[in-house]
Amino acid sequence: MNAPHPEARLPLPPAFIEQMSARFGTRFTTSEGVRAHHGHDESHFPDAAPDAVVFPSSTEEVTAIVDACRAYGVPIVPYGAGSSLEGHILAIRGGITVDFSEMNKVLAIHGEDMYVVVQPGVTRKQLNAELHGSGLFFPIDPGADASLGGMAATRASGTNAVRYGTIRENILGLTAVLADGRAIRTGGRARKSSAGYDLTHLLIGSEGTLGLITELTVRLHPLPEAVSAAVCAFPDLAAAVNTVIQTIQLGVPVARIELVDTLTVQAINRYSKTTLREAPMLFFEFHGSPAGVDEQAQTVQEIAREHGGLDFDWASRPEDRSRLWAARHDVYFASINLRPGCRGITTDVCVPISKLAECVTGVRADIDATGLIAPIVGHVGDGNFHTVILVDPKDADEIERAEALNRRIVERALALGGTCTGEHGVGIGKQDFMLAEHGEAALDAMRLVKRALDPQDLLNPGKILPPPQQATPLV
Amino acid sequence: MNAPHPEARLPLPPAFIEQMSARFGTRFTTSEGVRAHHGHDESHFPDAAPDAVVFPSSTEEVTAIVDACRAYGVPIVPYGAGSSLEGHILAIRGGITVDFSEMNKVLAIHGEDMYVVVQPGVTRKQLNAELHGSGLFFPIDPGADASLGGMAATRASGTNAVRYGTIRENILGLTAVLADGRAIRTGGRARKSSAGYDLTHLLIGSEGTLGLITELTVRLHPLPEAVSAAVCAFPDLAAAVNTVIQTIQLGVPVARIELVDTLTVQAINRYSKTTLREAPMLFFEFHGSPAGVDEQAQTVQEIAREHGGLDFDWASRPEDRSRLWAARHDVYFASINLRPGCRGITTDVCVPISKLAECVTGVRADIDATGLIAPIVGHVGDGNFHTVILVDPKDADEIERAEALNRRIVERALALGGTCTGEHGVGIGKQDFMLAEHGEAALDAMRLVKRALDPQDLLNPGKILPPPQQATPLV
Structure with missing residues (x-):
């Protein structure tokens, strides 16, 4: 490689x-x-x-x-x-x-206004450690202990987005150095503003191609008064996903609702030494007042039962919850561990919630048809899920088949009104899908913005935007 | 005029x-x-x-x-x-x-995914009327019965933003015709995406200067199971505002929390034939499950009591609530009505919530020092409030004094880390403050984007961006 x-x-x-x-x-x-x-x-x-x-x-x-x-x-x-x-x-x-x-300093914690000013190298775990005792927390949690600058640049999210939004909804403002060398300050400290173009959101997700983020003003959230977490096994993938769909459609404010398929549960049990039932499973977390949390849990248990879900297995103690979510966060490494020496090709589609069951079961069938090993896991409350296709890095044929599978999964998602990337970004890996997802006119508008702000193409060149003529259309 | x-x-x-x-x-x-x-x-x-x-x-x-x-x-x-x-x-x-x-058609209601596709001429009241019976609603409610295209173009919000976000958080995607005549489709139907530059948010708040919005994909929300509303009078402005600050800092998910000062209450009583106590007042609305709503109301009543608030006056029946909020929405006209023949100059600052008491009481003193008539009203849960300065359109001196007051209010907000406009937009009225709020480098970045997407300056020319040399710096 x-x-x-x-x-x-x-x-x-x-x-x-x-x-x-x-x-x-x-x-x-x-x-x-x-x-x-x-x-x-x-x-x-x-x-x-x-x-x-x-x-x-x-x-x-x-x-x-x-x-x-x-x-x-x-x-x-x-x-x-x-x-x-x-x-x-x-x-x-x-x-x-x-x-x-x-540049990894937390510059100022404004507890009374629930925001923090940080340098881009601060990682999400570091930030939450520094917030310890403040009564506030930062909810965005991609799998890795990513830096906040990187999370903003890729428009990251994680398991809490269903309740707290993605990084996009949690950044009030940025300082960034543009290609002309000038530092701009975007957004502000107020919760909202209608004053001019939204440069903050233009920079979020721009993957370093429009400016270098050097400071972030980030929203915080009050630690919930009560938290409870549970796992629930289902007879099949569709039953689990339909439970998610109904939960979201009812407006239950779940904090986390994560899907793992049977293969992923096996990977977790092996890697994290857990003893979860080896079946499609949902991981839940509820935040709120004690009464609110009980009410949410009650509602979701009823929905799960209607779909054939087994009893909730509660993680009531904080240490049990931490263990549960650590296992969930380690899924990528647990998956890789299923096949020693392999690398993972991670897919990242996101579809409208009503299409989620169709998409997930279709993708499971696609995977099975290839004979490749690829666990499914997802932030299904957002309609977002991943497969980690395990490939032998020395097997060119296998990599090609994995890439064809990735393409098939993206085609499926786009046909259902979804996106090729829910939270990982485009980089070089998703450029081939930009034309099919956005159309030539929108892609050209992005190119005009890029050229206006970076006429010499100095900032992370070759990322996000496919060259005008080389974009491969999907069939 | x-x-x-x-x-x-x-x-x-x-x-x-x-x-x-x-x-x-x-x-x-x-x-x-x-x-x-x-x-x-x-x-x-x-x-x-x-x-x-x-x-x-x-x-x-x-x-x-x-x-x-x-x-x-x-x-x-x-x-x-x-x-x-x-x-x-x-x-x-x-x-x-x-x-x-x-272009005022609701094109498709996707109840299962909680979004709707509309043409830009659909108004917010029309949309909610068409959603009747679906179990869903569109929460963004500026004072007027604005069109959704206009609301997106000005990044509007209203009384529900404290819980449901502004229009910025409630648009999934747009169709817009750019200056080159091409229609682009931005965003999508999925709840989140990391696929490229956020053209949706670039267009939201661009006031028609970057493209003409011709279709909107808009998020809906489940109608809350239970709703309750109340008003509460306070001994002074600061007591009311401090109640708001503490409510927000505790993370109580109030749906609406609106401030009206004594003069506004007088205007409402006169215009809407209500009999509200003539004192600074908060209007509350709580959404959630029956138990959740009770819990929220309980918490907020305790906070209000600590700040000297009188008892909550409940509007339990839907018709009482409608009357209450209709009165709140008519505040602009009620204010204008205080002085026959006048026009209103509306201010629109928004500050970090911890600075709200300082800002509101300072602004009240500024108004009183001028002798002008200007009620204060606000979406204070966001830190946003308005004054409506009532001026005789034929009295140039009075208009000048009103504009000086507007400038003084903006200076105050900017000094506190706020914005010159929380929800009304820039148009031609706030251009003079753009330099002070954003700095020359960020303003130049906006100009570069404008020039890239509209090189002939055809789209709503002369709005938002002050000419490079003519921007008046604040002192």
Whole structure:
């Protein structure tokens, strides 16, 4: 997987290296080890190391980096925790990786207004650790311990989005350095505003192609007074999914409602040493007042029973809940562990909730028809689910079959009014589907915005937008 | 108020008129009456009639209009219900107004996925009437019976935003015709997506300057099982506002929490024939399960009591609730009615919730210092409140004093980390504050986006973005 990426790349100009070394000292490096470390993420794409890596400590330093890169035409790849799944941080055209790990401070906690100001390198677990004792928490929880800058850049979500929204609904404002080197501040501290174009949302999900995020103002939520969690096994996938659909349609404010299929339960039991019943299963969490939580749980139990669900297995103690959700968060690694030496190709479709049963059961049949190993797991309250297709990285034929399966799953989702990516982003992995999902006119509008804000194509070039003529239409 | 607006304008080319007449027949008109009707909104700005008005019936017809306007360099002003408050629909550079009132169909109700597809001329009351019996509703309720296209264009909200979000959180996708005449479809039917730039949110709040919205996919919400509403009087403004702050900080999911000051209560009593106690007052509404609603009401009553609030006066029957909220929605007209022949200059600041008491009491003092008549009313759960400054439209000195007061109020809000407009938008009325709120770099980024998507400056020219050199900095 270390073959050089086929796209054109130029070596770094010596004068650029000299200027960056003078400014950043040892925080700028061309060492092979550091470059190699920054050349791969959690995706299955070939490694693509940058020509150099720099570790800024402030917005002003990011401006200095962008100014130098603009002067010398050097591509810029932003890097958070390196946990992206679609090749976002691969330096496919070389250039410099801007690693935000030293910009990892929580700058201010405004408990009275329920927001926090953080640097982009702060990770979600770090943030919640620093919020300990404040009565507030940050609910967005992608599988990995991602950085907040990376989560904003990829429009991430996680298991709590069904109640608390995705990162998109939880960012009040950003500071970002644009390609011209200027830092802009978008949004504000107020809960809403109608003052001009929504640059905050334009940057969220732009994957570093429009600007480098250097500060985030992030909404927090009061810790719920009461929490309860349970798992429930179902006779088949459709029964589990129909329970989800009815729960959402009734407006029950569940905090989490996660699907795992039988294969995933087997993976979890093996990896996390749990003893869950090996059947399609829903993981629930309820937040609210004690009475509210009881009421929600009561309603959902009735719905589950109607669909043949077995009794709820409650995790009442906080440590049991933590164990349950840790097992859920480790599903990716548990899945990979099913087949030693494999890599995972993760799919990420999201469909309207009413199409979820049709989509999930169709995808399960698609997988079974290929003979590939691919557990299904999902944030089904949003209509979003993943398969992790386990492939032998040395088996080109198998990778090809896995990619064909991925394509088949996306086709299915798009035909049902869904999206090719619910929360992982486009990177290089989903570009082929952008035309089918958005149409040429909308894609051209995105290209116009990109060209306006980054005329030299310096910021994470080659990501999100397929070249105008090379986009592969779906059949 | 009928003085021509000073900006340059050219007459419509005869060939353009001929082409449009041939295509649209009587749905294209240059009649003075129709033009005049489209030349004013609910703001206090001088009327500015377009040179012609056209009433399209489809996205394809909007494309034809934009193509003709681009060929002849004719400015395009979109028009919904004409209820905007900042001069958004004034044809300050002449050109053609595109009136969407004939595109007023609810195209599809997807109850199982809780969204609806509508044309832009559908009004919020019409939509809720058509949803009757579906068990679902559309919560966003600006004061006027605005069109959904207009609400999206101005990023509107209303009294329910504290629980259900603003229009920004309630639009899944849009169809819009860009300046190049092409229709784009943004977003989708799924609840979330990470697939590329967020063109949906770029268009929301763009006030017709980036594209003409021709279709909207809008989220709906289940009608709450139980609803209760109450009013509560307080000894002073600060006590009322502090009740709000504590309610929000505790995370009580109130559906509505609205502030009216004493003067507003007097206006309501006079206009709506109510007998409310003439003191600062909060209007509450609680949505949820019967037990949930009781629990919320209990908590809020305790908070109110701690701040000296009198007993809750409950409106338990649906007709009493409707009367209460109709009175609240008529506050603008009730206020205008306090002074026959006057016009209202409406302010619209929004601040972080912890600064709300400081801001509201400061603004009340600012008003009192001027001697002007200006009731205060607000969606205080969001930190957003309005004053309606009642001015004699023939008294230039008074208008000047009112504008100075508006400026003072905005300065106060910006100094507290707030915004110049929480929900009304910029139009021509708030442009002078854009530099102070966003800074030159962010404003330039907005200008780059505008130029990229509308290089000829055809779409609602002269709105939102102040000219680069003419922006007046705040002191």
